[in-house]
Amino acid sequence: MKHFAVVQHSYSEFLGIVESQLEKRDIGFSYFRVFLSNELPGNALTFDALFLLGGPMSPLETDKYAWLTQELNTIAIFRKAKRPVVGFGLGALLLAQYEGAELHLEPYHNAYFTTAHATDVGRNDPLAQAVDGAQVMVWSPGTATLPEGIEPLVVDDEGRWIAFRPEEGVVGLLFRPEMKPGLIEDILMEEDRETPENIGELLGQARALWPEMQKTTDRVIVALVRELSLMTEKRKPRVFALKVDTGDDV
Numbered sequence: 001m002k003h004f005a006v007v008q009h010s011y012s013e014f015l016g017i018v019e020s021q022l023e024k025r026d027i028g029f030s031y032f033r034v035f036l037s038n039e040l041p042g043n044a045l046t047f048d049a050l051f052l053l054g055g056p057m058s059p060l061e062t063d064k065y066a067w068l069t070q071e072l073n074t075i076a077i078f079r080k081a082k083r084p085v086v087g088f089g090l091g092a093l094l095l096a097q098y099e100g101a102e103l104h105l106e107p108y109h110n111a112y113f114t115t116a117h118a119t120d121v122g123r124n125d126p127l128a129q130a131v132d133g134a135q136v137m138v139w140s141p142g143t144a145t146l147p148e149g150i151e152p153l154v155v156d157d158e159g160r161w162i163a164f165r166p167e168e169g170v171v172g173l174l175f176r177p178e179m180k181p182g183l184i185e186d187i188l189m190e191e192d193r194e195t196p197e198n199i200g201e202l203l204g205q206a207r208a209l210w211p212e213m214q215k216t217t218d219r220v221i222v223a224l225v226r227e228l229s230l231m232t233e234k235r236k237p238r239v240f241a242l243k244v245d246t247g248d249d250v
Helices: 017-025 067-080 090-098 126-131 182-187 199-227
Strands: 002-008 027-033 051-052 085-088 103-104 109-113 135-140 144-146 152-155 161-164 172-173
Touching: 002 067, 017 027, 017 199, 051 067, 067 085, 067 090, 085 090, 090 103, 090 135, 090 144, 090 161, 090 172, 109 199, 126 152, 126 161, 126 199, 135 172, 172 182, 172 199, 182 199
Parallel strands: 002 027, 002 051, 051 085, 085 172
Antiparallel strands: 103 144, 109 135, 152 161, 161 172
16 A cells, blocks of 8 residues: 655644545545654555645754754755655745755745746646646745756746656645645634735635635546556565563474
């Protein structure tokens, strides 16, 4: 059975509607709630892929969240092991930072609906084509300028990147395929959570667009599964049972 490691950065932001898509494909997943325990996957070879979820903090806030630095090391471990890595929101910014992108704190609440536009680079890309022309929700804590040599797969109405792939098997999405109205409501209820000023508008749009958002997420997951070979189980280390010598045969 395929099994993914999923790094969660806040109580409210989890795989959302992506969970059912993975379960339909017989893909299991384990959450690592780094914001509670500082725990991160220590061995990439025991998983088939790594998902980095959204969160309220900027990757630049390592003074408040020291585990952000360790998360970059986790990305390195999975990349070295040639395991697929997918980032949503904060996760996408961490992937961009790993590639050498310039990060920006402003706008700190980078949250809005936009039409997704596949670029020339994404012309034949399954993921880019899955969202081309669709309304998507972008939500990230800050922004990033991609380094020279990495072109976006998808941009928003203003031409700003919202999806990129630095190499085969790795993709970062500033738009949020896992988002659903209930998840936004949970974020609103989360204690001491700063939220965008336009969160009420975002929730209203999400409710109005919900049927179409589900279809878009379906297409995104199909594209990711196909493009990143997420249905192909990676070779994992064998688990050996240890026989304890009690000395009874002596």
